[in-house]
Amino acid sequence: MNDAGSMGLLGLTAMEERVYRHFLRNPGTTAEDIHLLLHASQDVVGAALRRLTELGLLRRAEATAGGGAQAAEDPAAAVSEAGGTLTAADPEVAVGLLTDRRLSELHHELQQVTRPRHLVAELRAEQGAHTQAGGGVERMTNLAQIRDRIDDLAFFAREEILSVEPYRALTRENIAHARPLDSRCLRRGVHIRSVVLKDALDDPATAAYLRELNAQGARIRVAADIAERVLVYDRHTALVPADPSDTSRGALVAQEPGLVASILALFEKIWDQATDLTDLLGAPAPESESLTPMELEVLKSMCRVTKDEIGARELGVSLRTYRRHVADVLRTLGACNRPHAALLARERGWI
Numbered sequence: 001m002n003d004a005g006s007m008g009l010l011g012l013t014a015m016e017e018r019v020y021r022h023f024l025r026n027p028g029t030t031a032e033d034i035h036l037l038l039h040a041s042q043d044v045v046g047a048a049l050r051r052l053t054e055l056g057l058l059r060r061a062e063a064t065a066g067g068g069a070q071a072a073e074d075p076a077a078a079v080s081e082a083g084g085t086l087t088a089a090d091p092e093v094a095v096g097l098l099t100d101r102r103l104s105e106l107h108h109e110l111q112q113v114t115r116p117r118h119l120v121a122e123l124r125a126e127q128g129a130h131t132q133a134g135g136g137v138e139r140m141t142n143l144a145q146i147r148d149r150i151d152d153l154a155f156f157a158r159e160e161i162l163s164v165e166p167y168r169a170l171t172r173e174n175i176a177h178a179r180p181l182d183s184r185c186l187r188r189g190v191h192i193r194s195v196v197l198k199d200a201l202d203d204p205a206t207a208a209y210l211r212e213l214n215a216q217g218a219r220i221r222v223a224a225d226i227a228e229r230v231l232v233y234d235r236h237t238a239l240v241p242a243d244p245s246d247t248s249r250g251a252l253v254a255q256e257p258g259l260v261a262s263i264l265a266l267f268e269k270i271w272d273q274a275t276d277l278t279d280l281l282g283a284p285a286p287e288s289e290s291l292t293p294m295e296l297e298v299l300k301s302m303c304r305v306t307k308d309e310i311g312a313r314e315l316g317v318s319l320r321t322y323r324r325h326v327a328d329v330l331r332t333l334g335a336c337n338r339p340h341a342a343l344l345a346r347e348r349g350w351i
Contacts, residue, residue, distance in 0.1 A: 010098035011105070015040060016048045020057050023088035030085050049086075055101070057094045058086045136255035139242055146239075146251050153233045154181045161185060162267050163194045164230040169203035182213060192218040195267075195274045197226060208336040214277050215343040221274035230267050238263040291332060291350065298325040300351055303342045 007017045018038055023029065035045040052058040088094070140146050154161060170178075185192060192213070201207045201222065214220050229247065231239040238260045242250040254260055291299060294315075301311035301322075312322035326338070333348075335341035345351045 007098070009102075010095065011102050012098065013048070015044055016052055019045065019048045020052055020088055020094070023058060023086050024091070027087045028085045053086075056097050057089050059089060060086060136257075137259065138253045139250060140253060141242075141250035143248070143250075149253065150231065150239065151181060153231070153237060153239070154185060157185060157190050157233045158188075159234050160191045160193070160232075161234075162230070162232040162264070162271075163192075164226060164228050164267060164270050165194065166197050166226045166229060167206075168197055168199045170200075170206045170209060172205060175205065175209045179209070179212075182218070183216065186213075186216045186218060193221075193271065194218065195221045195223055195226060195270050198222040198224050198275075198280075201280065205336060208334070208340050210277060212340055212343050215346065220277040221271060222277060222280065223270065223274040226270060228266065228270065230263060230270075232260070232264060232267060235264060236260060291329065295325050295329050295332070296350065298322065299329050299341070299345055302326060302329070302338050303345075303351060 007020075008014070012020070015038070019034070022034065022038070031045075031049055035042045038045060049058065053060065089097070140149065182192065194213075196210065200210070210220050227244065229241050229244065233239075236255060236257075238254045240252050240254070240263065241247045242252050254263070297315055298311070301315060305311045305314070308319055308322055308326070312319045315322065317325075330336075330338070330341050333341050333344045335344050342351070
């Protein structure tokens with residue numbers, strides 16, 4: 001017998017169904033030692049017997065003399081102690097009884113579900129537990145949730161993302177996480193304007209990533225001294241630190257039009273005073289830094305083929321020579337990897 005039971009939908013436990021089916025197969029038998037047959041404890045089987053008799057699925061035959069009073073109080077116990085027998089109700093009757101009972105329960109549950117207004121106040125109270133300023137300002141303290149919210153806002157941005165980020169370097173993990181989201185936004189035509197610290201350009205990986213974004217269409221500016229941290233999405237949602245001096249204390253997510261307008265004004269002021277990245281890093285390479293004809297062919301090959309062996313064979317040079325030219329191209333361009341070299345070369349008009 002499958003312990004999961006097929007009458008569970010009607011409200012019976014697996015043990016109750018097993019006991020009922022036992023008496024269907026063995027009508028007019030006693031409940032004595034049935035727990036041994038079902039490999040269960042007396043307490044568990046006794047509880048099943050009591051509920052089945054209460055539901056009307058088990059009916060006691062006429063008890064012997066002296067058992068009447070106890071039978072009225074506990075039919076299952078009377079069966080065991082007075083020597084009476086049990087008979088299962090007809091399946092049609094049993095299913096009908098259970099169906100009526102279950103429908104009544106479901107009707108009550110449905111009434112509760114259709115009166116959910118009391119939940120609104122409770123949920124508002126939960127919302128108020130982490131909302132400080134009310135209205136359109138939410139305070140978030142969990143750093144993982146803040147990162148998730150930033151990712152969501154970037155993913156669903158439709159027009160513009162503005163940012164002031166005073167970091168001095170991005171880790172490789174930061175860049176790997178941000179690259180697909182930033183690239184997706186730019187491919188969809190979302191305008192990105194960002195102001196970063198000038199010191200960030202001293203970190204090769206960070207500078208390379210900023211140039212990569214610039215080559216893809218983002219507008220990057222640098223400032224010598226900024227402390228503000230600002231993110232604005234589509235000019236209607238802004239995110240700033242709850243405590244500018246300690247970002248670990250959480251962030252405020254604002255959608256109040258007045259607050260967002262003030263944050264936008266702050267961004268535009270910082271933007272106007274910053275220097276365009278291309279003025280510092282994007283000037284065409286001087287003649288002394290141009291590629292040799294062979295290096296230019298290697299650069300084109302890098303953009304066209306996926307394996308060095310294929311590129312070397314196409315250019316008729318040894319694999320070692322090909323890879324030496326690749327290293328020279330990366331060094332001349334100031335690129336951290338081959339995809340980055342391709343972006344910088346397109347930016348300079350070399351390919």
